[in-house]
Amino acid sequence: MRFKRGSLDKFALIFLIFISILILTFHIKESNDGILHKTQIFTVNSLASLQSGVSKIVYPFYHAWEYVSDIGCLKAENKRLKNEVVELKQEIISMRNMQNENKRLRKLVGFKEKTHYSTSPARIIGRSANNWQSTLIIDKGSDNGINKNMPVMVGEGLVGQVVAVSSRVAQVQLITDQKSGVASQLLISGETGIVEGQVTGELLMNYIDKDIKISKNEPVLTSGLGGVFPKGLFVGTVSKTKETPYDLYKQVWVKSHVNFSNIEEVLIITDILPTPSFLSEEGD
Amino acid sequence: MQSFLILFLVLFVSFLIQTAVVPFLKIGGIQPDLVLIVIAVYAFIEGPVVGTVTGFVGGLLQDLATIRNMGLSALSKTIAGYLAGLAKKNVASENLALPVIAVFLISLSTQTIYILLSFLVGDAIPFQKIFFRIIAPRAIYDGLLALPIYLLFLKIIFKKKDSRYLKGEYILKKDKKIKLK
Numbered sequence: 001m002r003f004k005r006g007s008l009d010k011f012a013l014i015f016l017i018f019i020s021i022l023i024l025t026f027h028i029k030e031s032n033d034g035i036l037h038k039t040q041i042f043t044v045n046s047l048a049s050l051q052s053g054v055s056k057i058v059y060p061f062y063h064a065w066e067y068v069s070d071i072g073c074l075k076a077e078n079k080r081l082k083n084e085v086v087e088l089k090q091e092i093i094s095m096r097n098m099q100n101e102n103k104r105l106r107k108l109v110g111f112k113e114k115t116h117y118s119t120s121p122a123r124i125i126g127r128s129a130n131n132w133q134s135t136l137i138i139d140k141g142s143d144n145g146i147n148k149n150m151p152v153m154v155g156e157g158l159v160g161q162v163v164a165v166s167s168r169v170a171q172v173q174l175i176t177d178q179k180s181g182v183a184s185q186l187l188i189s190g191e192t193g194i195v196e197g198q199v200t201g202e203l204l205m206n207y208i209d210k211d212i213k214i215s216k217n218e219p220v221l222t223s224g225l226g227g228v229f230p231k232g233l234f235v236g237t238v239s240k241t242k243e244t245p246y247d248l249y250k251q252v253w254v255k256s257h258v259n260f261s262n263i264e265e266v267l268i269i270t271d272i273l274p275t276p277s278f279l280s281e282e283g284d
Numbered sequence: 285m286q287s288f289l290i291l292f293l294v295l296f297v298s299f300l301i302q303t304a305v306v307p308f309l310k311i312g313g314i315q316p317d318l319v320l321i322v323i324a325v326y327a328f329i330e331g332p333v334v335g336t337v338t339g340f341v342g343g344l345l346q347d348l349a350t351i352r353n354m355g356l357s358a359l360s361k362t363i364a365g366y367l368a369g370l371a372k373k374n375v376a377s378e379n380l381a382l383p384v385i386a387v388f389l390i391s392l393s394t395q396t397i398y399i400l401l402s403f404l405v406g407d408a409i410p411f412q413k414i415f416f417r418i419i420a421p422r423a424i425y426d427g428l429l430a431l432p433i434y435l436l437f438l439k440i441i442f443k444k445k446d447s448r449y450l451k452g453e454y455i456l457k458k459d460k461k462i463k464l465k
Contacts, residue, residue, distance in 0.1 A: 009332040009366070016340040016362045023347075024355030028405060036354050043348040047300075054304035062308050126303040129349040130357060131317050131422070132398065132409065137303075164351050171351055178409065179352070199409050200417055201313055261310055 044137060045166035051126035052139060059264065066262075117230065119153070119267040120144060125169070134177040134197065136160070138266060141168045149228055151269045156257040157234040158182065158222065159266055170268075174260055175235070176201045184235050185223035186214060186252075192223045195235055195254055203236060205252035212250065214241050220254050230269065290441060291326065291334070295342045298322040303349070314418065316425040319346055320394055323361055324368040324387045324426075325434045332369030339365025356401055364394040383434040388427030395419045 027036045070077075122144075126137035140146045142165045152159040152172045160180065164171040173180055180197040184205060191214075193207040205220060218238045224231025239255035302318045309315060323342045327335020343361030347354040371386040396419070399409045411419075 009336070009369070012333050012336040013362065013366045016336055017359060020340065020343070020355045020359035020362060022355075023344075023358065024353060024401075024405065027354040040348055040351065040354060047349060050300060051304055054300050058305050058308065126349075127307045129299060129303050129319075129346045131315065132402070133350055133352065135351065173351075178407070199414055261307060 041164055041166045044164070044171060045141070045169055048125060048137065048139065048166075048169040051137060052123075055125050117269045118271040120146065120270050121265055121267055122146075122170075123265050124263055132178075132199065134160075134174040134180075134201070134260070135163070136172040136174065136263070136266070138170050138172055138268070139168070140268065141166050141170050143167045145270055146170045146268055147270075151222075151229050151233065153233060153267045153269065154258055154263055154265070156259070157236060158229070158256075159258055159260070159263065161228060162268065172266070175203060175256065176260060182229055182235060183223045183225040184220050184254075185231075186212075186238070187219040187221055189214060189218070192225060193249075193252070195220065201260070203254040203256055205238075205254050206249060208250045208252050210243055210248075210250050214238055214250070214252060216240070291338060292341065294322060294326070294441065295319065295338065295345060299342070299345050299349070302346075311425065312421065314421045314425055316422065316429050317391065317394075318429070319343075320361060320364060320391060321387055321426050321430050321433055323365050324390045325383060325430055325437055327365040327368035328372045328383050328386055328434070329437060330369065331373055332366050335365035335367075335369030336362055337365070339363070339368075353402070353405055353407070356398065356405070359401060360394050360398040363397055364390050367393065380431060380434075383430050384427045387430035388423050391423035391426035392419065395422065 023036065026034075030036060120140060122138035122140040124136050125139045128135040136159075138146075138152075146162060146165055148162055148165055150162045152161060158175055160172045160174040160177070162170045163173040174197065175182055175195065176197040178197050178199050182195040183192065184195045185192045186205075186208070189212050191208050191212045193205045195203050195205045198204055208214070216238055220235045220238065222229040222231060222233040222235060234257075236254040236256040236258075238252055240253045242251040242253070298318050298321075306315050306318050319342045323335070323339045326338045330338075339361040340358050342365075343358035344355075346357040346361075350357075368386060368390050371382075371390075375382065396411070399411050399419075402409055
């Protein structure tokens with residue numbers, strides 16, 4: 001069969017569009033154990049060592065660049081940090097008082113809550129191959145005891161949750177991903193809602209009643225509802241609120257203190273209770 | 285066969301750079317799509333057939349390494365490769381601004397196609413909200429990166445000394461298109 005050049009162009013285009021639509025349809029229709037999902041996990045696993053090698057080469061250059069670019073603002077940074085130390089010292093004193101009071105009250109009502117979690121450190125070896133998704137690839141997998149749905153943290157707050165695991169690596173969906181939703185709670189008002197990721201990389205807390213008064217910089221923590229994230233993990237602080245006459249709820253914008261572009265290592269909380277199957281199906 | 289292997293190798297390396305290096309090249313929260321630039325530039329040099337295949341392979345590679353909607357990137361990038369190939373086929377010019385403008389326009393259209401397809405499979409992305417914040421700046425970034433990649437490809441992969449390489453049919457002479465065959 002011979003093609004003219006023009007018709008070969010169109011044939012290649014139509015044929016490959018058809019194949020793509022076929023793949024897309026099968027992928028949407030099949031379960032998480034289907035062949036296409038398994039192929040994705042196999043590919044991520046196979047590419048892990050290569051990505052790890054590349055990131056090992058890249059990080060020193062990045063650190064050097066960061067060091068050079070930071071020199072100019074060291075003085076201002078030092079001044080800001082000194083002020084922050086004074087503020088934090090005050091905060092520690094008041095927190096200790098609250099902690100003691102909390103302990104006394106808990107003892108009084110006989111309430112037990114887990115405040116320490118077992119964690120496993122992991123290194124970031126790759127990031128999302130697609131600009132519309134916010135994911136990380138970490139160098140720990142099911143061989144290291146990592147399971148799907150485990151929360152991922154850094155010192156500055158919640159990073160996301162494990163969404164796919166292979167034997168040697170795992171994929172973490174960031175809280176800024178547009179498919180991410182974290183059951184959260186405002187620390188002062190106690191109001192609960194869902195912190196949802198946006199395409200722009202911002203976080204929006206939904207389902208907050210319009211009558212609730214919210215102050216700027218109010219901390220937002222995980223509420224523990226839904227069973228995926230344990231209660232009390234730091235998500236961020238309120239950056240702004242917005243309400244329109246047409247919306248049922250107030251829009252609360254949350255600023256994460258995590259610099260998602262520069263994370264190199266994370267902690268995975270490994271001792272959470274397994275999520276019931278009907279909840280994990282919903283989260284997919 | 286050899287050129288197919290080179291093509292796959294180039295796509296694979298650009299994919300690795302995209303996942304490990306490009307996130308550190310963010311400007312104002314915007315990062316370029318290196319795989320798309322490579323597809324568009326390759327197609328721009330080689331024409332629509334190679335462009336379409338390059339787009340499909342590059343997009344599928346990205347789909348395989350993500351967790352959602354396999355086939356979405358393959359579909360949008362197949363169209364991108366075809367469009368880039370068409371650009372070269374229909375506009376015979378040595379002007380170096382051409383690959384920049386072509387990649388800018390292809391990045392705009394590919395992102396739009398991706399968002400449209402995402403909407404069809406249930407992932408609504410607010411197009412109007414992000415057009416000026418993400419889509420347009422990323423297209424500019426992609427367009428600007430296209431020039432060094434275009435020149436690099438001509439020198440290293442296609443071993444041509446200048447931009448006069450117009451695969452197949454035409455070469456410019458005194459502002460006139462002359463058919464070689």
